[in-house]
Amino acid sequence: MRRCRVLCAIVVVGGLAGVMAPSASAWASGPAGLSGAAPGGVTCALSAKVTFSPALTLTGGGTNPSGVTGTLSGCTTTNPAVSITGGTVSGSFAKSPLNCAMLSATGASSSLSVTWAGPGNFTSSTITSTSEKVVANGNGDKGLALPGPGSSTATGSFAGNATAAAYSPDTGSKLTQLCGGASGLASLTLTGTITTNGALPGWPQLHYGPDRTGYQPNETKIGTGNVGKLSQARIYPTNSAPPSAPLIANGILYVATNQLYAFDATGATHCSASPTTCTPLWTAPAANFDGMTVANGKVFVTDGEGVQAYDAAGKKNCTISGTAKTCSPLWATSTHTATGPGFTPGPGSPVVTNGVLYVPGYGDGLAPSQGGAYVAAFDPAGSTGCSGSPTVCVPIWTTTGIPASIGNTGSPAIANGVIYIANGTLYAFDAAGSKNCSGPPKVCAPLWTAATSNNPTYSAPAVANGTVYVSSWDSKLYAFDAAGSSHCSTTTPKTCTPLWTAATPASIGGTPAVARGVVYAVSANGTLSAFDAAGSSHCSTTTPKTCTPLWSSAPGGTGFATSSSPAVANGVVYFSSTNGGTYGYDAAGSKNCAVSGAAKTCSPLWSATTGFIGGGSPAVVNGVLFINVSGNGTIYAYKP
Numbered sequence: 001m002r003r004c005r006v007l008c009a010i011v012v013v014g015g016l017a018g019v020m021a022p023s024a025s026a027w028a029s030g031p032a033g034l035s036g037a038a039p040g041g042v043t044c045a046l047s048a049k050v051t052f053s054p055a056l057t058l059t060g061g062g063t064n065p066s067g068v069t070g071t072l073s074g075c076t077t078t079n080p081a082v083s084i085t086g087g088t089v090s091g092s093f094a095k096s097p098l099n100c101a102m103l104s105a106t107g108a109s110s111s112l113s114v115t116w117a118g119p120g121n122f123t124s125s126t127i128t129s130t131s132e133k134v135v136a137n138g139n140g141d142k143g144l145a146l147p148g149p150g151s152s153t154a155t156g157s158f159a160g161n162a163t164a165a166a167y168s169p170d171t172g173s174k175l176t177q178l179c180g181g182a183s184g185l186a187s188l189t190l191t192g193t194i195t196t197n198g199a200l201p202g203w204p205q206l207h208y209g210p211d212r213t214g215y216q217p218n219e220t221k222i223g224t225g226n227v228g229k230l231s232q233a234r235i236y237p238t239n240s241a242p243p244s245a246p247l248i249a250n251g252i253l254y255v256a257t258n259q260l261y262a263f264d265a266t267g268a269t270h271c272s273a274s275p276t277t278c279t280p281l282w283t284a285p286a287a288n289f290d291g292m293t294v295a296n297g298k299v300f301v302t303d304g305e306g307v308q309a310y311d312a313a314g315k316k317n318c319t320i321s322g323t324a325k326t327c328s329p330l331w332a333t334s335t336h337t338a339t340g341p342g343f344t345p346g347p348g349s350p351v352v353t354n355g356v357l358y359v360p361g362y363g364d365g366l367a368p369s370q371g372g373a374y375v376a377a378f379d380p381a382g383s384t385g386c387s388g389s390p391t392v393c394v395p396i397w398t399t400t401g402i403p404a405s406i407g408n409t410g411s412p413a414i415a416n417g418v419i420y421i422a423n424g425t426l427y428a429f430d431a432a433g434s435k436n437c438s439g440p441p442k443v444c445a446p447l448w449t450a451a452t453s454n455n456p457t458y459s460a461p462a463v464a465n466g467t468v469y470v471s472s473w474d475s476k477l478y479a480f481d482a483a484g485s486s487h488c489s490t491t492t493p494k495t496c497t498p499l500w501t502a503a504t505p506a507s508i509g510g511t512p513a514v515a516r517g518v519v520y521a522v523s524a525n526g527t528l529s530a531f532d533a534a535g536s537s538h539c540s541t542t543t544p545k546t547c548t549p550l551w552s553s554a555p556g557g558t559g560f561a562t563s564s565s566p567a568v569a570n571g572v573v574y575f576s577s578t579n580g581g582t583y584g585y586d587a588a589g590s591k592n593c594a595v596s597g598a599a600k601t602c603s604p605l606w607s608a609t610t611g612f613i614g615g616g617s618p619a620v621v622n623g624v625l626f627i628n629v630s631g632n633g634t635i636y637a638y639k640p
Helices: 171-179
Strands: 007-014 020-027 042-056 066-077 086-093 110-117 125-129 134-136 142-145 153-155 163-167 185-196 231-237 247-249 252-256 259-264 282-285 291-295 298-303 306-311 318-321 324-327 331-333 351-353 356-360 375-378 397-399 413-415 418-422 425-430 448-451 462-464 467-472 476-481 500-503 513-515 518-522 528-532 551-553 567-569 572-576 581-586 593-596 599-602 606-609 619-621 624-629 634-639
Touching: 247 291, 247 619, 252 291, 252 298, 259 298, 291 351, 291 356, 298 356, 351 413, 413 462, 418 467, 425 467, 462 513, 476 518, 513 567, 528 572, 567 619, 572 624, 581 624
Parallel strands: 282 324, 551 599
Antiparallel strands: 007 020, 007 185, 020 163, 042 066, 042 185, 066 086, 086 110, 110 125, 125 153, 134 142, 142 163, 231 634, 247 252, 252 259, 259 282, 291 298, 298 306, 306 331, 318 324, 351 356, 356 375, 375 397, 413 418, 418 425, 425 448, 462 467, 467 476, 476 500, 513 518, 518 528, 528 551, 567 572, 572 581, 581 606, 593 599, 619 624, 624 634
């Protein structure tokens, strides 16, 4: 039987007169639209019926629309902030999706609707299809796919592109028996379970995703037309400053200081009335926090004690004392006092993609497997390279090490099978751990390198459209060919030079953002600069090529400094500063802009000041702007 992807229903189908007929499965994928609180994963019991008109026989029937009705009950959710109590399923096929005479699917078009019931305001999920077919499991048992793969679309709170396959070990004989009866086959009863792990809009990794572009492609609720109406909706206090950049996944906000916090990102649970202040759903200890990422149902934290993986839902390995829930790791690297050598991460943030957790090492001449590598690769599932109880993991492989007395300040970015990390020099490694590797233990050398400056790089590269962008403390933005081909040597080891560079008014401490052909960088003096990402417009024709901004903001005033990484969503670019301000500009450089000579200077469409030292990195999810404010250890949430 085909493997489930996002929505998976395991269904037993009962026939007429008590005769058992096929079982069924369904799965769906696609982004989830949402009205009300974010649902996250949901599992419900299903009871439904498909009716055929006229009844199916071995010679025909089912020429009229076939109806589908059903109910959902006993639902559970992975999101503690949401309660789904039940639901209904309804819809129809244009004609019978099953031909009894041929025991095959007809390809009838369908429209099915799933409505979820609960305290939240959830819209229904509409599933359409135009291509059903007969499927078979590994034993050769055949069955009907409802509605089947093909031209499938979906809208609603969650679920979409669903299929349902009906079969049993004796599907053919039972359907033939049912259809061959005196009255034919009038209906099939379906029972089983439906489970959805539908991906909700989120910001699960530093600077949005593995490529670190800082671009949120799913935002529709805040734009240039209403960003000026943003106001504080709620706050999420922590016990220490500064808090990490906010990460959001499946309706939960994750923040780390000297402990990991999980809050309801929607403000529905564990939050007071206006002015809304939220308390954690659960917490976990963290020592000298370095970085964090959320993927594969886990939260991965790097800190002074190594790497820890927690259940993102806050259910496994968690205990409750009074009203407080505290969670322990599902797996971790060894501490230096436990069995086996420990692993010391660097101050950058880890990233997960293609089933691998990539963690920046500390450097300083340590053994690569103990934290001396630029990047170490772990199994995020806590299986390969892991053993014992509690589970302790070691790297699957590492990159080459960093010399003694040199630390690792960068965070890795992953794109097109390549790891990029900058630490004064940009390094590119094979993300699969195959090319330029030797061992055991497996250690991988760079595919190519590129010098940027002698200054440290306190950020991650951003990779988009075949170009990798690196910001540097030497007041310069660099652009390199991500494939390591153009402007690169033919010698071994391969070295590359920039496609182009751009001078900025001051040092750049954050990761640049890339969206719709523009790369954005924020200088330490609070100037936001926008450059042509292709290195064409406003660029010299000389070699080496240098570029000037398409537009820029005015520098900040007294006390204005930042290492913020900008974020771009629905035509607005945001950043924060140490004067406590957060700002939103027209990403196109059109609104609130003035031209003087060759220079275009833009003013913010919106700003807000907390009164505390800021400088954090924003995240935009489902109509809410989240920003970490270091001065009071608080995450602020703004919405129109």
